[in-house]
Amino acid sequence: MSAVAPCLDVPLEAYLAVCTFLYREARALDEERFRDWLGMVTDDIHYWMPIRENRFRKDKRPEPTPADAASVYNDDRTDLDHRVQRFESGLAWNEDPPARVRRMVTNIDVESGDTPDEYAVYSNIVLYRNRREDEEGWFVAARRDRLRMTETGLRLARRHIVLDHNVILDENLSVFL
Amino acid sequence: MAAHIDNAVTEPDPNGIAGLLPPDAAWQDRRIYWDEDIYQQELERVFARSWLFLTHENLIPEPGDFVTTFMGEDRVIVARGRDGVVRAFLNSCNHRGNIVCRADSGNARSFVCHYHGWAYGLDGALADVPLEKDIYGDDFDRGKLGLKTVRVESYRGFLFGNFDASAPSLEDYLGEMGWYFDTFMAVPGGAELLGPPIKVRVRANWKFFAENFAGDFYHAGWTHAAAVSVIGGALAEVQGNKAVAPGYQFTTTFGHGFNASPGTEDLFPHIHQGEIAREFDDWMRARIPVVRKELGPERAEIYNAIWDGTMFPNTSFLRGIDTWKVWQPRGPRELEIWTWTLVEQDMPESLKRGIRHSNEKTFGAAGLLEGDDGENMEGNTNTAAGWVTRQQPLNAQMGLAREHAHPVFPGRVSQPADNEASHRNLLRMWRTMMLHEDWDKIMAARRAEYAA
Numbered sequence: 001m002s003a004v005a006p007c008l009d010v011p012l013e014a015y016l017a018v019c020t021f022l023y024r025e026a027r028a029l030d031e032e033r034f035r036d037w038l039g040m041v042t043d044d045i046h047y048w049m050p051i052r053e054n055r056f057r058k059d060k061r062p063e064p065t066p067a068d069a070a071s072v073y074n075d076d077r078t079d080l081d082h083r084v085q086r087f088e089s090g091l092a093w094n095e096d097p098p099a100r101v102r103r104m105v106t107n108i109d110v111e112s113g114d115t116p117d118e119y120a121v122y123s124n125i126v127l128y129r130n131r132r133e134d135e136e137g138w139f140v141a142a143r144r145d146r147l148r149m150t151e152t153g154l155r156l157a158r159r160h161i162v163l164d165h166n167v168i169l170d171e172n173l174s175v176f177l
Numbered sequence: 178m179a180a181h182i183d184n185a186v187t188e189p190d191p192n193g194i195a196g197l198l199p200p201d202a203a204w205q206d207r208r209i210y211w212d213e214d215i216y217q218q219e220l221e222r223v224f225a226r227s228w229l230f231l232t233h234e235n236l237i238p239e240p241g242d243f244v245t246t247f248m249g250e251d252r253v254i255v256a257r258g259r260d261g262v263v264r265a266f267l268n269s270c271n272h273r274g275n276i277v278c279r280a281d282s283g284n285a286r287s288f289v290c291h292y293h294g295w296a297y298g299l300d301g302a303l304a305d306v307p308l309e310k311d312i313y314g315d316d317f318d319r320g321k322l323g324l325k326t327v328r329v330e331s332y333r334g335f336l337f338g339n340f341d342a343s344a345p346s347l348e349d350y351l352g353e354m355g356w357y358f359d360t361f362m363a364v365p366g367g368a369e370l371l372g373p374p375i376k377v378r379v380r381a382n383w384k385f386f387a388e389n390f391a392g393d394f395y396h397a398g399w400t401h402a403a404a405v406s407v408i409g410g411a412l413a414e415v416q417g418n419k420a421v422a423p424g425y426q427f428t429t430t431f432g433h434g435f436n437a438s439p440g441t442e443d444l445f446p447h448i449h450q451g452e453i454a455r456e457f458d459d460w461m462r463a464r465i466p467v468v469r470k471e472l473g474p475e476r477a478e479i480y481n482a483i484w485d486g487t488m489f490p491n492t493s494f495l496r497g498i499d500t501w502k503v504w505q506p507r508g509p510r511e512l513e514i515w516t517w518t519l520v521e522q523d524m525p526e527s528l529k530r531g532i533r534h535s536n537e538k539t540f541g542a543a544g545l546l547e548g549d550d551g552e553n554m555e556g557n558t559n560t561a562a563g564w565v566t567r568q569q570p571l572n573a574q575m576g577l578a579r580e581h582a583h584p585v586f587p588g589r590v591s592q593p594a595d596n597e598a599s600h601r602n603l604l605r606m607w608r609t610m611m612l613h614e615d616w617d618k619i620m621a622a623r624r625a626e627y628a629a
Contacts, residue, residue, distance in 0.1 A: 055282070070372060169378050
């Protein structure tokens with residue numbers, strides 16, 4: 001054990017807890033248990049997916065920030081709640097019959113966070129969506145998360161989704177990554 | 178179905194457009210949203226001759242700033258020269274055809290083709306050819322090998338391009354629409370866009386989106402029932418088709434049209450929420466008197482309105498949401514939706530930022546309302562794969578023959594906002610452009626038809 005332990009920035013139990021959290025989160029979303037998912041995020045959540053422009057390598061402009069980026073998501077908890085309410089309304093025609101959505105979460109790396117109760121978590125996600133008879137969409141992204149240990153367990157406090165698309169190649173991105 | 182042959186049209190009509198929708202466009206043969214030959218004619222007759230949105234001045238403020246975009250399916254570069262003038266030209270090398278600029282935006286001194294290194298300046302002129310003196314003879318004339326340029330004209334900072342030298346000026350092409358655009362573009366400070374555009378590919382014909390934004394208020398309460406039930410505000414009253422949308426539908430001579438559904442001093446018509454809604458309300462409260470003073474009571478009334486509109490052929494916008502979109506065609510059965518945020522330049526930065534978020538949340542790639550539309554338009558388009566289905570005409574008769582002139586509002590006015598006058602008007606312009614080979618005839622035909 002002494003040879004492998006230095007590779008971990010956090011205790012093994014913490015690494016496993018983070019992995020389990022991410023898998024459970026993906027399973028809740030795959031199963032459309034959106035209220036359960038909202039229960040897994042903090043009240044001060046910032047959920048951000050900027051668009052990815054094609055820029056030359058020599059381009060010196062700074063990377064966009066949540067304040068100035070064009071974004072797919074730039075949400076606080078109220079925004080996320082609105083999206084969930086839309087699903088729950090029974091009036092979202094394009095979600096009925098439901099799509100088949102599957103998330104594959106990989107490359108999970110856990111570091112200590114800025115504060116003792118937080119972890120900086122890196123992961124990749126592939127989301128496959130199959131709708132109607134034959135409509136297929138794939139979304140691939142890296143995620144830079146901040147997970148916070150609370151009295152009731154781990155919660156998602158920040159998510160920066162680095163989407164690997166320029167043009168969104170399916171008709172909408174109304175899925176949580 | 179009976180072919181409606183327009184007696185005024187004597188020009189060749191190889192795809193039989195005159196029989197695919199009548200002069201009043203009250204119905205349409207589905208082939209206009211499906212057929213590849215018609216699409217190719219559309220690229221030539223509509224997209225290669227119309228004023229198409231490029232970008233806003235403020236998105237390329239410095240010399241060397243550029244964006245790449247499309248006019249129809251033609252790739253173009255829009256660049257600000259060292260002299261401060263914005264020019265646009267094809268983004269395809271004149272040697273072997275390759276793309277000369279692969280970035281969406283940036284700042285450049287020149288655009289160098291990756292294939293052999295031909296370099297074009299910010300004006301599209303061929304500036305450098307590697308080994309030119311050694312490998313080309315005296316008959317090689319760089320001066321004749323510049324990239325084909327696009328006419329660029331600005332309407333209050335909004336830059337449009339046109340490939341056709343014989344097309345009317347942007348201002349003439351806008352016609353009465355300029356007066357309406359001024360409602361939010363000629364206010365002190367003017368309007369601007371926040372970019373870069375968000376791009377989404379949808380498997381539908383571009384015209385279904387263009388006509389929807391031109392005037393389909395009818396769908397708002399039903400298609401978007403879920404989203405409006407959540408976000409409330411001014412649109413909530415039409416949720417689930419509980420009520421007819423109040424307000425007007427406007428059409429103009431050259432195909433541009435929109436709905437305006439006014440609000441009140443108690444309920445400003447927008448879909449912003451929370452702090453941004455309050456900030457927007459404060460802005461409106463202070464701004465409406467300014468608009469009334471500078472532009473008159475009629476435009477103050479529609480300034481305080483939620484708008485959905487399309488500038489022919491493929492530039493659309495929503496005020497009160499505040500989105501600006503271009504429907505980029507990708508064949509007859511696919512398009513890209515490009516979305517910017519529309520704001521007034523004098524708004525405080527916090528309000529601009531809030532409006533951007535609000536637009537992205539409702540009409541961005543994961544927009545609460547945007548997602549509802551895509552599937553409808555795909556269904557409208559792709560059902561035409563069935564041969565029998567394709568023979569069933571589509572209906573657009575709502576509000577037929579109810580348009581009228583107005584003492585102040587230019588163009589034609591219809592009421593209520595639930596109407597298909599602007600939808601038909603867009604397709605009537607489309608029909609006219611598809612049938613006529615030159616712009617003088619297009620304008621004469623449209624003016625005659627509009628006066629009738």
